[in-house]
Amino acid sequence: MIQAARFKTCTFIACGVLLGASVSHADQPSGLELPAPISASDFRPFDEKRAALGQLLFYDKILSGNRNIACSTCHAVAHGTSDGLSLGIGEGGVGLGPERRVVSGPDHPFKRVPRNATSLFNLGHRSIDIMFHDGRVSADDSYGVGFNSPVEEWLPEGLQSVVAAQALMPVISKVEMAGQTDENELAAAINRRIDQAWPAIVARILAVPEYVDLFMEAYSELSDARDISPVHIANALDDFQNAEWRSFSSPFDAYLAGDESALSDDARAGMALFYGDAGCADCHSGPLLTDQDFHALTLPPLGPGRNRRFEHIARDVGRMSESDLLEDAYRFRTPSLRNVAMTGPWGHNGTFATLEGIVRHHLDPQKSFDEWDRGQVVLTPAPELEFVDFVIWEDSREMPRQRAAQDIVPVALSDAQVGEIVAFLDALTDCDALSGRFGIPVSVPSGLSIDASAEMPELCKP
Incomplete structure (x- = not known):
């Protein structure tokens, strides 16, 4: 036995x-x-315009230090919103899933991502109050900013959920998306002080007129583009993930x-x-x-x-x-x-x-x-x-x-x-959930290439 x-x-x-x-x-x-059974009422509400904006941000490499990796690179539809690797290659890699390879040159990766990429299903469910394999981001107001995270009191206030708080972490990870200090202005800002990283990303967004228009339309409280903050980026990413991969079918x-x-x-x-x-x-x-x-x-x-x-x-x-x-x-x-x-x-x-x-x-x-x-x-x-x-x-x-x-x-x-x-x-497989509400965009406002594939996992192929 x-x-x-x-x-x-x-x-x-x-x-x-x-x-x-x-x-x-x-x-x-x-x-x-x-x-x-799970129903739609078990999920947090989301704003349609903010979710659509979050979709573009999720697939846009503009959020990474060297503009060469997006959220979608390690969370791909083809691999059930994961990456198909035991341990991924973040910054310094090219390609998707098991076909991903390291690049030569100054932004060569210095190590693998230490943990397996998690899937993104049902992140908008009301029961979710802790994130990551070690729970290092949680709905805990220990630092007076609404959430407990590795950046402690430096986390910006106004984040709408633990998922939004989590969304700000990969972009400041040198191995995942930021790159090394001497490679780009984002990584250099992280090296100075952690809370300087996110404004560096906002500066990139402000340089793209289409993004500015989308943020102003999605957030009615914004009266000036200069008021766009990291919180607006994170909340849009949260609304997108909440809306996109709801699995209960x-x-x-x-x-x-x-x-x-x-x-x-x-x-x-x-x-x-x-x-x-x-x-x-x-x-x-x-x-x-x-x-x-x-x-x-x-x-x-x-x-x-x-x-x-x-x-x-x-x-x-x-x-x-x-x-x-x-x-x-x-x-x-x-x-x-x-x-x-x-x-x-x-x-x-x-x-x-x-x-x-x-x-x-x-x-x-x-x-x-x-x-x-x-x-x-x-x-x-x-x-x-x-x-x-x-x-x-x-x-x-x-x-x-x-x-x-x-x-x-x-x-x-x-x-x-x-x-x-x-x-x-x-029997827990819900292929319909992978299609998502918004899908993969044809292009993103930055004009950068998209790391994504509409190919479905083997279990979901006709």
């Missing part, structure tokens, strides 16, 4: 059930409770709405395991199939790691990098499983190339850790970066710590039951 995982920790959303909001079906196993959603035929026999059996004996919903709970909490899964380490300020070691301590609590070491935020089959590779660092692989890892994490095959990672070839990819495995002190970090305990499942759980995860 194969060992499956039962999660130790639950939050106020327990075992996949929103309190007071569960549904039941006549043909489901006795005692199985499921989340209520999967076979699972149809089943929740009362269509008993929407799930195959295998998917229905997998659902029963997911919400029952396998214990998956202890953490993957609620309408988005995440408790938004943090758990250690003993995932094999990969890449340069996300170092804390005083560290020079290729490791990633997860939530601890934000909280500074030893008990949070190697814990990462539970991802939403909406459209999970589209968004591989899987894991906070993309160490599993198949959905079945990450499911089986949950079955016996330490055994999986010991037997993990490095060959399944999907990385852009870069000889000058590759020496770091697995260097942490040579650390005789760090590796036992990572191997011991486990918040789940085994429960027995058969191979057939693993297949049923994968079938249920496939």
